[in-house]
Amino acid sequence: MMPERMSKVMVIGPKTVMQPVINELHSIKAMHISEQKPQEMATGEPLREAEKLSETLVTARSLISHLGINSTCPPARKTFGTKKDAEKIKELQKEVNEKLDKLKALDERIRALQQLESELTLLSRINLPLEAYSCCKSLTYFAGHVKNADEARKAVAKITEKFELYSSDDKKFMVIFAEAPKRQEIQDALTSLGFSDISLASATGMKGSPEENMKRAAQEKAGIESQKTSINAELKKLKDKWQEIITAIESSAAEQLEKAEAPLRFGTTKNTFLITGWVPSESLEKLNQRLERIASGKIYLKELEIEDTDKVPVKLKNIKYAKPFEFFIKLRGLPLYNEIDPTPIVFISFPLFFGFMLGDIGYGLVTLLLAIALKKLLGKGKDLLNSIAIASATAILFGLIFGEFFGEEAVLGYELPHIISRAHHVNELLAASIIFGIIHINLGLVLGFYNELKNHGLKKAILGKASWLFIELGIGFVLKLLGIMALPQPLFYASGASLLLGVSMLAAAELEEGILGAFKAPIESITIFSNILSYARLMAVGLASVQLAIIVNEFAKEFFRQGGLMILAGIAILLIGHTINIVLGILGAFLHSLRLQYVEFFTKFFKGGSEPYKPFGERN
């Protein structure tokens, strides 16, 4: 139940053996190197080749993103000589960039042509030769949309006689040519008529009729499209030819760069280097032997005492089936080194709650198949999907207990055997939910007791955690006081005393944070009841899901009864209704189950926030 035990180690040696030590550590993949604090000791310089390597790495990565290479594509060969490959992919990058630039220019030209086409389409409604728009300085023109061209004609006529107006057949689009000095006046008059002008920037200066020019533009566009296709095909060819080599270069350069930059995390003097870090205690012996073998007698390895201020990197250690559930712990933040890792309990309680809420043979089967299919398809998110698959299996199990199949309690006329029916036994389900809650929360308190005992001693553990148990026993007192439950007199007093004791113990524990902490205790003590009541959601989410399923089924049955084409409508309703309900069911059951872990359970014992254990040499 605890994270993997770690040893703090220190490796000291002369700089002459630094390179082989780095290589060895990299291949052992066991040591998590701590950053050397610069104020304590000078940090090392990166090895000479680091600069070249990072250049190669950047080139390779830019090629990967530009060519759209799938990063999961397996590299062809393991290692590459750096110099030659660096030049090779440099040239390749130049070629690719040229092609990409060309594509960009072509795209720009296409955009310009599109603009031109939209202008020409408008002008073709009037059909003047395009020369007219750039004829002489003494003339100005207006082109745009207007409500009614005849109104505009009248308005302009009042200002000047020297004008010419052409409008489209529907009078909504027009072009006015008028004497240049009157431009401002005409503009104002038109604006008050709701005239909105269009830019003819692309079309001015062209010759011929709009139609001719449109045809020409369309031809040019087709030509550009075919050029683009051929460039894209060339890029695709380059990608197919090079992708394995590029990914290999990328991964080998990244690995060598990691080695070359390792000294940045070391402490150094003129002739020696010092590495501090963390090794799983069980690998310590192996590390010692391997370092001894490559530099016999020259290297000094010492295990150091772990101090309270040390931030120990955490590696979780769990059985194979519980592993996927580590995902939920990591999501919340890794436990501290001296804290219990709750994965084994989440492994049981998450599927239990999820199954209890979804609780349907049909829905469980669908989510199970969905999780398996997604795992095959995506190839990532494995832990999450695995845990959902396990949770779906328990949903099927609960489906058997509730005797439910897509919300039906009978399939093809056969009544499904059930132990408890969700649609009819709400009170029993509520009681079961609350019992789950009491068990879960008290388990959390037990873990909290252990954590406190280990980190802060018995007194704090009793005051801070065991006190909650007494508060819980006080529930009888509260319920009788509210008149909800009958209780014999002696029990009533015992319960009241227990509540008082619990609250005062909690107050004593919080007194350390100051006098205000003590006042916090009575208010805080209520949270344990709201926490337990919160488990009523197990019943609530399940009830909502089963009721929705029943409604969908009843609705569809109505259509089936009518027969004929209505049967198709009924099938559609079943499909849509259950799809919605499954989506809601997965989301609801998933989030609520997770929430019960995080909010109700974890808060009883969990601090978290450790740095993950990342051994040198392991690529993520």
Next chain:
Amino acid sequence: MAEAGLVAIGAGLAIGLSAIGAALAEKEIGAAAVGAMAEKDEFFGKGLLMTVIPETLVIFGLVIAIMILQLASG
């Protein structure tokens, strides 16, 4: 019969109003949580935790609704 209607309205109000309360609270927390997550992905777990805390309100509403229905029928 009229009384049964009032009981049903009471139960409905218990859930509906508590749901509005939870929604108002979650709106604010959710927005802040998404903001924090945009800065740092690791906040997802904590953000989710904070966001769903007010949800308990609805559960209380539901429990009260069930109690109302049972007091009325029994």
